[in-house]
Amino acid sequence: xxxxxxxxxxxxxxxxxxxxxxxxxxxxxxxxxxxxxxxxxxxxxxxxxxxxxxxxxxxxxxxxxxxxxxxxxxxxxxxxxxxxxxxxxxxxxxxxxxxxxxxxxxxxxxxxxxxxxxxxxxxxxxxxxxxxxxxxxxxxxxxxxxxxxxxxxxxxxxxxxxxxxxxxxxxxxxxxxxxxxxxxxxxxxxxxxxxxxxxx
Amino acid sequence: xxxxxxxxxxxxxxxxxxxxxxxxxxxxxxxxxxxxxxxxxxxxxxxxxxxxxxxxxxxxxxxxxxxxxxxxxxxxxxxxxxxxxxxxxxxxxxxxxxxxxxxxxxxxxxxxxxxxxxxxxxxxxxxxxxxxxxxxxxxxxxxxxxxxxxxxxxxxxxxxxxxxxxxxxxxxxxxxxxxxxxxxxxxxxxxxxxxxxxxx
DNA sequence: CCCAGTAAGGTACTGAACGTACCTTAAGCA
DNA sequence: TGCTTAAGGTACGTTCAGTACCTTACTGGG
Numbered sequence: 001x002x003x004x005x006x007x008x009x010x011x012x013x014x015x016x017x018x019x020x021x022x023x024x025x026x027x028x029x030x031x032x033x034x035x036x037x038x039x040x041x042x043x044x045x046x047x048x049x050x051x052x053x054x055x056x057x058x059x060x061x062x063x064x065x066x067x068x069x070x071x072x073x074x075x076x077x078x079x080x081x082x083x084x085x086x087x088x089x090x091x092x093x094x095x096x097x098x099x100x101x102x103x104x105x106x107x108x109x110x111x112x113x114x115x116x117x118x119x120x121x122x123x124x125x126x127x128x129x130x131x132x133x134x135x136x137x138x139x140x141x142x143x144x145x146x147x148x149x150x151x152x153x154x155x156x157x158x159x160x161x162x163x164x165x166x167x168x169x170x171x172x173x174x175x176x177x178x179x180x181x182x183x184x185x186x187x188x189x190x191x192x193x194x195x196x197x198x199x200x
Numbered sequence: 201x202x203x204x205x206x207x208x209x210x211x212x213x214x215x216x217x218x219x220x221x222x223x224x225x226x227x228x229x230x231x232x233x234x235x236x237x238x239x240x241x242x243x244x245x246x247x248x249x250x251x252x253x254x255x256x257x258x259x260x261x262x263x264x265x266x267x268x269x270x271x272x273x274x275x276x277x278x279x280x281x282x283x284x285x286x287x288x289x290x291x292x293x294x295x296x297x298x299x300x301x302x303x304x305x306x307x308x309x310x311x312x313x314x315x316x317x318x319x320x321x322x323x324x325x326x327x328x329x330x331x332x333x334x335x336x337x338x339x340x341x342x343x344x345x346x347x348x349x350x351x352x353x354x355x356x357x358x359x360x361x362x363x364x365x366x367x368x369x370x371x372x373x374x375x376x377x378x379x380x381x382x383x384x385x386x387x388x389x390x391x392x393x394x395x396x397x398x399x400x
Numbered sequence: 401c402c403c404a405g406t407a408a409g410g411t412a413c414t415g416a417a418c419g420t421a422c423c424t425t426a427a428g429c430a
Numbered sequence: 431t432g433c434t435t436a437a438g439g440t441a442c443g444t445t446c447a448g449t450a451c452c453t454t455a456c457t458g459g460g
Contacts, residue, residue: 005426005427006425006426006427006436006437006438007437008426008427008428008435008436008437009436012436012437028310029307030307030308030310030311033416033417033418034417034418034419035416035417035418043437043438044437044438044439044440045418045419045420046420046436046437046438046439047436047437047438049418049419049420050436050437053419054418054419055417055418055419100310103303103306103307103310104307104310106303106307106366106367107229107230107303107304107306107307107308108230108307110228110230110300110303110304110369111230113369116368116369117369120367120368123367150384152380152381152384152385153384153385156356156360156385159359159360159363160356160359160360160363162363162367163359163360163362163363163366166306166363166366167306167320167323167362168316168320169310169313169316169317180352181352184350184352184353185352185353185356185389188389188392189385189388189389189392191392192388192389192391192392205455205456206407206408206409206454206455206456207408208406208407208408208455208456208457209407212407212408233445233446233447234446234447234448235445235446235447243408243409244408244409244410244411245447245448245449246407246408246409246410246449247407247408247409249447249448249449250407250408253448254447254448255446255447255448
């Protein structure tokens with residue numbers, strides 16, 4: 001029992017978000033039911049529906065909590081190890097629960113553009129910054145050319161990794177796949193850049 | 201009314217699959233309810249459950265119908281236009297309904313490895329063949345080196361496109377994005393390949 | 401030509417879960 | 431101390447997956 005006090009406002013809101021985030025990591029979005037979140041947070045569904053209009057909305061809000069892990073880019077002194085470290089970190093920290101959760105959320109949020117936009121900003125923008133600083137250092141070291149700083153190019157490795165854990169069953173992406181992405185695609189792409197392509 | 205005859209076996213099965221595929225394209229996987237499929241096929245749920253154990257299974261089977269469009273690689277005589285044609289074809293033919301449907305299916309199938317494998321074979325393997333022959337011709341023309349025939353490399357453009365329409369709301373991917381993928385990533389990757397990366 | 405066996409149709413039901421309504425009870429504030 | 435606001439509690443209505451069970455038509459073998 002919570003004692004005699006009854007939580008209100010922000011305190012309760014945080015409790016609900018924590019509970020939802022926990023359910024999300026344990027059971028994925030499919031297992032996120034309003035009743036269970038309410039029970040876990042020690043409250044009831046009304047308190048939730050007063051704050052979020054529906055399950056998808058709560059899911060996205062809870063996912064924000066999970067994804068808020070700041071991924072500051074590594075700085076090992078060499079491009080290849082930086083990239084590998086970055087991908088491995090993403091993979092171990094986030095892919096296993098996140099693949100499942102993200103799949104579910106993307107499916108659920110399909111018809112609500114607002115929520116979809118919120119979700120996208122979670123990974124689309126979130127990642128680009130870190131990759132750009134990582135590559136900026138590599139450019140300074142002379143390991144690649146400044147054209148690598150194009151956002152589309154900079155995020156290729158992460159896009160391929162995400163693609164991997166979106167289209168894969170459970171489990172984390174095997175390390176050999178990560179190495180392959182880096183050595184067969186990302187590094188060759190960065191090193192081979194001399195002149196940009198066609199239009200723009 | 202179907203007349204006096206009552207469909208059986210394969211005929212009924214096809215009718216159900218057609219109905220399910222239609223529902224899938226119209227309403228996405230979320231809108232695929234067993235009752236509606238049954239009504240649309242002019243039958244009832246029992247007939248469906250005798251063939252597929254659950255909704256996800258039916259969804260995957262119906263999706264197979266949709267995705268069965270043979271995508272034979274284009275042969276325009278030049279690598280860049282081949283690649284662009286290929287991506288645009290995928291985009292217009294399949295992304296709009298498919299993005300939604302695929303999101304839903306991937307989420308639903310998460311905990312059933314067998315179905316997940318079936319789904320994966322739909323796009324993972326399916327695509328690679330076409331890309332390899334397309335690139336094979338480019339190699340023969342001297343437009344790129346044989347290292348491009350590595351599956352991981354060959355499918356990069358499609359992986360990026362898929363990533364785009366998986367993480368995007370409704371609507372097709374804009375053509376500028378496709379051009380960007382080709383000119384900023386795929387072609388530079390193919391042209392710059394001189395020596396493979398590190399391990400293996 | 402009839403008659404079993406099999407498959408399809410029909411209908412009703414359980415159970416899970418979303419979302420809502422409505423009332424009661426505690427917190428905080430003037 | 432009393433009033434407003436928010437939280438707790440409970441019970442619904444609804445949709446939909448999946449199941450049970452019976453009735454009805456088709457098909458092939460004797």
